[in-house]
Amino acid sequence: MNSITKVGIAGMGFYVPETIVANTDLEARMDTTDEWIRTRTGILERRVAADTEATSDLGVKAANRALADADIDPESIDLIVCATSSPDMAFPATACLIQDRIGAKNAGAFDLSAVCSGFLFAFVTGANMISSGQARRVLVVAAEKFTSLLDCEDRSTYVLMGDGAGAVVLTAEAEQGKIISTCLGTDSSGIEYLLIPAGGSAMPTSHETINQRQHYMKMNGPEIYKFGVRSIGESISEVLTRAGLDESQLDLIIPHQANIRIIESASKRFNLPLEKFFINIDKYSNTSAASVPIALVEAKQNGRLHPGMHIALVTFGAGLTWGAAILKW
Numbered sequence: 578m579n580s581i582t583k584v585g586i587a588g589m590g591f592y593v594p595e596t597i598v599a600n601t602d603l604e605a606r607m608d609t610t611d612e613w614i615r616t617r618t619g620i621l622e623r624r625v626a627a628d629t630e631a632t633s634d635l636g637v638k639a640a641n642r643a644l645a646d647a648d649i650d651p652e653s654i655d656l657i658v659c660a661t662s663s664p665d666m667a668f669p670a671t672a673c674l675i676q677d678r679i680g681a682k683n684a685g686a687f688d689l690s691a692v693c694s695g696f697l698f699a700f701v702t703g704a705n706m707i708s709s710g711q712a713r714r715v716l717v718v719a720a721e722k723f724t725s726l727l728d729c730e731d732r733s734t735y736v737l738m739g740d741g742a743g744a745v746v747l748t749a750e751a752e753q754g755k756i757i758s759t760c761l762g763t764d765s766s767g768i769e770y771l772l773i774p775a776g777g778s779a780m781p782t783s784h785e786t787i788n789q790r791q792h793y794m795k796m797n798g799p800e801i802y803k804f805g806v807r808s809i810g811e812s813i814s815e816v817l818t819r820a821g822l823d824e825s826q827l828d829l830i831i832p833h834q835a836n837i838r839i840i841e842s843a844s845k846r847f848n849l850p851l852e853k854f855f856i857n858i859d860k861y862s863n864t865s866a867a868s869v870p871i872a873l874v875e876a877k878q879n880g881r882l883h884p885g886m887h888i889a890l891v892t893f894g895a896g897l898t899w900g901a902a903i904l905k906w
């Protein structure tokens with residue numbers, strides 16, 4: 578066992594909180610309109626976790642669904658990698674909290690932070706742990722209660738994000754979702770375009786940082802928009818080249834669900850037919866790391882995945898980071 582291309586997806590699942598917050602609900606809370614949100618982003622509604630629900634609660638539900646789908650005993654999981662930027666607490670890792678609750682008592686567990694690209698980074702890390710012989714069965718969970726990071730006084734970010742979790746079980750025996758190629762990238766020259774300034778070691782939480790609302794997400798929307806369009810096109814092109822495939826051999830694209838206009842612009846600029854993109858941003862908005870696995874599971878539930886298909890997963894986010902993979906279904 579020495580190649581990442583032997584690794585596939587044995588099972589997958591997702592969970593979104595029950596509470597639906599429609600754009601029209603936000604009209605009552607801030608100076609925004611359903612029309613602005615819909616036409617600028619493609620979002621119609623999002624799911625918001627309850628006050629009593631933490632990121633690990635969402636992750637546990639998605640993980641249990643993935644384990645059931647794979648028909649795998651949690652005690653046989655060797656490793657849990659949780660991608661999140663909204664952990665339950667600074668430490669321990671949310672992956673440890675998930676490990677306890679799903680009964681994966683033989684697994685090592687750690688978190689990984691690549692913000693909206695987190696699932697791809699965790700997926701590639703987990704697959705490499707299998708291909709290098711360090712693990713046989715890896716649970717990759719992407720879970721976010723991203724609404725806990727949003728400033729309710731900032732309409733330019735508050736309307737964009739929602740909560741949710743997606744999970745996959747990776748094994749070398751799985752027949753579906755076999756990895757053909759991957760790429761991960763980072764350009765830290767764009768750090769300031771998307772970040773939470775306070776609450777870490779650089780700017781520990783203080784009365785002042787709270788009064789200045791520095792513990793919430795800050796974003797330069799237009800810069801992230803341009804980066805998103807470019808990185809979707811360029812990273813799909815990179816993984817296709819690495820796979821020895823061309824665009825015509827790509828059957829379905831599961832993109833990060835950040836803004837429908839980013840997807841439409843990437844489709845036009847890079848000659849990727851829009852009908853090949855799976856889109857569910859209307860229902861869930863941007864769930865950060867959870868967005869790609871939620872879309873992947875929904876694509877399967879909607880009958881969009883068929884044996885033999887070539888599927889691209891592609892994402893981008895703060896860091897700036899990006900990642901993509903080609904899978905054979």
Ligand SMILES: CC(C)(COP(=O)(O)OP(=O)(O)OC[C@H]1O[C@@H](n2cnc3c(N)ncnc32)[C@H](O)[C@@H]1OP(=O)(O)O)[C@@H](O)C(=O)NCCC(=O)NCCS
Nearest residue numbers: 609610613617693732733736798799801802835836893894
């Ligand atoms: C945020 C984003 C939707 C803004 O869209 P946009 O087309 O650039 O917006 P526009 O420039 O046309 O409009 C900006 C105006 O809308 C206003 N506006 C911002 N949010 C608004 C809201 N929720 N409701 C109403 N008006 C809003 C702004 O105040 C600004 O008004 P002004 O021109 O009077 O100053 C877009 O830049 C974007 O999607 N960027 C990428 C975000 C992203 O994907 N982030 C996550 C990455 S992982």
